[in-house]
Amino acid sequence: MDLSEVIAKNIESLVSQAGISMNRFLKDNGFNTSFFNDIKKGAIPSAQKIVKIADYFGVSTDSLLGRSTQPELFLKDLPDEAIEKIKEYVDYIRSKYSPDTKV
Numbered sequence: 798m799d800l801s802e803v804i805a806k807n808i809e810s811l812v813s814q815a816g817i818s819m820n821r822f823l824k825d826n827g828f829n830t831s832f833f834n835d836i837k838k839g840a841i842p843s844a845q846k847i848v849k850i851a852d853y854f855g856v857s858t859d860s861l862l863g864r865s866t867q868p869e870l871f872l873k874d875l876p877d878e879a880i881e882k883i884k885e886y887v888d889y890i891r892s893k894y895s896p897d898t899k900v
Contacts, residue, residue, distance in 0.1 A: 801861035805837045805849075809856045811861075826853055 800807075812822050823832055826849055836842060842850070851858045859865040875883075 798863075799839070800862065801836050801841055804842065804861065805833070807861050807863060808833065808836070808850065809839045811856065815854065822853070826850065 808822070812819055815822075819833060820830070822828075822861075828846075832842075842868060847858050848862060851861045854861075857865060
């Protein structure tokens with residue numbers, strides 16, 4: 798699978814996870830209606846547009862480009878307080894399972 802196919806597949810997946818339409822995604826980001834079709838036909842978006850898309854969905858650029866094997870949590874729709882609680886819990890889990898932690 799080439800890079801444009803990976804990007805298109807990941808955008809489709811993120812749009813679906815966000816529960817929005819492709820048209821909503823395009824409009825929110827100021828992309829014209831042919832933007833996504835151009836990617837599907839082999840066009841590679843500029844680095845600036847890759848960053849914009851990643852920021853929009855709250856994912857890393859590596860994830861969008863298919864370079865990350867770690868699944869990402871879709872947190873964009875959560876309130877800041879909920880995201881803070883998740884970060885606190887992740888810190889707790891890291892400390893609990895750290896090699897330095899005595900059981």
